[in-house]
Amino acid sequence: MDREELLSLMRTRSYRPMTAAELLDALGVEDEEAFRELLKTLEQEGYIVRTRKDKYGLPEKMGLASGFLQASPRGYAFVVPREREQADVYISALNLNGAMHGDLVLARILPGTMGRRQEGEIIRVLQRANRRVVGTFTSTRHLSFVVPDDPRLHQDILIAPDNSLGAREKDKVVVEITRWPETRRNPEGRVVEILGQVGRPGVDVLSIIKKYDLEPEFPPEVLREADGLSKNFSTRELAGRRDLREWRLVTIDGADARDLDDAVSLELLPGGNYLLGVHIADVSFYVREGSALDREAFNRGTSVYFVDRVIPMLPPRLSNDICSLNAGEDRLAITALMTITPRGTVKSYELFPSIIRVRERMTYDAVRRILDDGDPELQERYRELVPDFRLMARLAAVLRQRREKRGAIDFDFPEAKVELDDQGLPVAIIPRRRSVAEGIIEEFMIAANEVVARHLYELAVPAVYRIHEEPAPDKMEELNKFLGYFGVQVRPNREGRVKPAAFQEILVNFKGRPEERVISTVLLRSMMHARYAGQCLGHFGLASPFYCHFTSPIRRYPDLVVHRILRETWSPAGLTPQRLAELEAFVARAAARASEREKMAEEAEREALDMKKVQYMERHIGEIFSGVISGVVPYGFFVELENTVEGLVHVSTLADDYYHYQEEQLALVGEHTGRVFRIGLPVEVLVARANVEARQVDFELVKAEDMTAKGQGTAASQKGIKKVKKSRKKTVAGGDRARRKVSGQRGRKRNKDSRGRS
The missing domain is CATH 2.40.50.140 (Nucleic acid-binding proteins)
Structure with missing residues (x-):
């Protein structure tokens, strides 16, 4: 009996709450101990509820809601249910009952609110999210406390005199909560780390790193394992790899990128077809399943990119050196070789392990200046590669047109690059729109991701997919209410389903108009957040039925998992039924963890960027x-x-x-x-x-x-x-x-970037 079987039973109409003994009897479960442990886990995770009579049922069928608490700086909050089809539940400040932002909670729906916006009160905190909090230490003659940096944590944390660790006024500190808040009582805690005085260089970003519980340093055993890896390849290690070292491969990245995990090649075949090669660092060769490196990568989930630093998923020995596709050095890779017609259709493909040597390390700016500006100095310097770049731009345009034709939604938001001085203070904010160079890499990475996803799906092996579901009906209702002001609507098709082409049409209609940016932002907010899953559910925004992340295994754990599974499918022994079952369970865990860590990384990166923007405007x-x-x-x-x-x-x-x-x-x-x-x-x-x-x-x-x-x-x-x-x-x-309060907070969702993060 697994969790899905049990939850499916409880979701049936005929189910009535049962005791553990009744469930054991009804389901014919033999392992009573394991079953009771499953019930306990599901209860702790908020998927089921145990009544006072020790009967188990689903929260939504019992006038309850379980989910994560999303608090507003204004004092109120919402319970966001884990089940996506359920509506959020509004919680007033008076009904929080000691719950804090981010906690997994159980709420009781208040009478009279069913059918409209549901309101509730917190009756139980299932899991605490804020065991450590970053804030500013302050003190008075009789009292010391920490003001949390996160405005969604509404209460100051009281600090007893012997728990201050010697912190001074205006110190940024990390405080560990020792007593949780109650209805009329603030939380209490002790200072466990002093980060430095407010305003000192580097303390600002360090505070965000600590707030999101990121760890810049790697454990000693992970570093030892990384240091023990060699760049040199033996004949045995090269066996079965295709030697592509004489091919004209290039990397195209930002000027400050150090973890170069994708290279591309392109040639025009007789008859007019393109031969596109996407060559990805073979991180799975070095980071073996179950190793210390693998466990650390699983926990981190992703690299996190701040304005002034990177917290990598893998140690620099791997991310910047052994695995990075540095120009002029032999590297192990996994290659996706695609034959693409002049209309952008993938006619055939091959996936195989390879050894490569990148010819040139190109930057987006250099490729843009070659293609758009005709820079004579760069054209001369890279004269051997200029025809390749022109061919790449041509194929990228073909692939882009094909995506647009099938209805893919293309949000072209400018990305802001903040330039810092030696003290870490912002001196310039430079908006950057996607150029032809970013477009080349984006289209090529999407093509490779789609091919690999379809390949794994057709093999019927477990995999981590990148999915983007259709917008929720309530979001569509809100969106159309807003769009009605502009005289447009997102209309469903004959089957009552919304297609991505309907979004694309609106974006095209507002292209170049003053409202373009706002319309794009509102459309983006109405959509679901892309996530990882063990099921191939398609990608709404890309209008693609098959999609996964394959192209960035240095900085994303799902890509590493996909590489490993590909490698196993090439094994002559194949995948045994037992191994398939193991992978099925693992990809579900890996997808959930990666989605959680990606969301955390996005919030941390956005907060750091916003902070630097405000620092800039302060001047x-x-x-x-x-x-x-x-x-x-x-x-x-x-x-x-x-x-x-x-x-x-x-x-x-x-x-x-x-x-x-x-x-x-x-x-x-x-x-x-x-x-x-x-x-x-x-x-x-x-x-x-x-x-x-x-x-x-x-x-x-x-x-x-x-x-x-x-x-x-x-x-x-x-x-x-x-x-x-x-x-x-x-x-x-x-x-x-007159002022009226507004519920809901303005926020932005990260759009797909030029590295195929869709």
């Missing part, structure tokens, strides 16, 4: 910047600058009128003037404040293009203006315009 207080309104809320509107920094213009700073939020228009409308502030409006703003601790920038409006005066307001917005003038609502409190 520009009082200066004026151009931007576009990117979001409107009851208390003001958000403005995104050309350098990708986003800040808030609070409604209280708009002194020319009383402004009211028109939810159906997503606009602020002036009561007397009829002036409209809506998404996409170009504005000029002055930087008023920059709060690094809160990661927040405040703007004040200097000038805005008057859309209504120019006749550019929509019929819907004009209707909204009349409605406000007619009602003439006036609410003044303390001299400020």
Whole structure:
């Protein structure tokens, strides 16, 4: 009896809560001890609930909800159920009952809230998420406490005098919680590490590293294992590998990349077909299953990239040296060799182990300057490779057109590169859009990932797939409500299913318009987050039925697992039934762990980048910047600058009128003037404040293009203006315009990047 069988039974309509003994009898389970342990595990993980009468059932069938608590800095929170089809449950600050952001909790649904937005109260904390917290130490004459860096942790942590570790005022510290919060009582803790004074170089990023429980250093046994590996290959190790060392292979990466795990080659075959080679570092040759290196890589899941440093999944001995496809050095690889027609169809392919030698280490910028700018110096320097680059650009365009034709959604958000000085302070923010060079690598990596995923699926062997599910119905309802303001909708097909082409059509319609960035952001937020799974469920965003991650085994654990499974399929002995069962169980665990670690890495990277952006704006207080309104809320509107920094213009700073939020228009409308502030409006703003601790920038409006005066307001917005003038609502409190609270937080999801992270 496994967990899925038990949960499937409980999901049937006829099931009524049973005791463990009744379940044992009904299911005919022989191993009672193992079964009771399974019940205990599922209860701890929130999948099932044990009643006071020791009967087991599903939370959702008992007026309960289990899931992770997502808190807001404003005090309230939501329980996000693990079962994706269930709605989030709103929890007021008064009903948290000692639960903290990130905890796995059990909530009781409050009477009278079923059928609309569900509200609940926390009745049990199943697993604590914040055993250690990073914050700022402060003290008074009688009391010391730590203010958490994470604004979603609402309560300060009390520190007894003998638990301070000698911390001083304004020290960044790591505190271990010794007593969890209660309804009317703050948590208590002890300082276990002092990171340094606020404002000291490097302390800012170090605080984020500690906050997300990242570990820059590797355990001694892992380093010893890495140091024991050799670059040299014996004849035995090369047996069965195809020798491609004379091929013209190049790597194309960012200038500061050190872990080069993919190389490409391309030639035009007689008859017009392309022969595309995607050659990936054979990390699985060095990192063997069950080794210390493997266990550490499983735990880390992914490399984490900050503005000023990298926390790698594998030790530098591997990630930057032995496995990295450095130019001019022999390296072991796994090659995907694809014959592609002029229309972009993969006609045939081969997957095999190889030995390669990269001809040149190219950068995105150099390839762009060769192809787009015709840089004469670079064209001369790489004259042997220039025809290859031109051919690569041609094939990438063909592959891209084919993806677009099948309906793939292409979000082209600019990525911000922050340049730092010697003290780690930001001196410039440079927005970078995807160039022809990034496009080449993205298309080639997607092609290889699809081929490998289809290959494994057709072999019917277990694998870790990269999946992206269709948007949830409630998200589609919210999205269409927003899009209705712009006169468009995402419409389902005849079967009632939403296809990615419907999203793509909207993106094309808004290309080049002021609202393009905002429309893209809202469309992206409405979609599910891509994740790893042991089942091949397809990739909605790429409009691909088969997709996995194969191309980055140096920095992503799922890719390493895929390499290992490929290697096993090449073994003459094949995969035994027992091995297939072992892999089935393992890929489920590996997929869950990798998804969890990827989400953590995204949050840490985003927070560090946002912090550096705010530090940059701190140096520009009082200066004026151009931007576009990117979001409107009851208390003001958000403005995104050309350098990708986003800040808030609070409604209280708009002194020319009383402004009211028109939810159906997503606009602020002036009561007397009829002036409209809506998404996409170009504005000029002055930087008023920059709060690094809160990661927040405040703007004040200097000038805005008057859309209504120019006749550019929509019929819907004009209707909204009349409605406000007619009602003439006036609410003044303390001299400020009326303010309404908004539920939900603005956030961004990482888009796919040029390394095939879709």
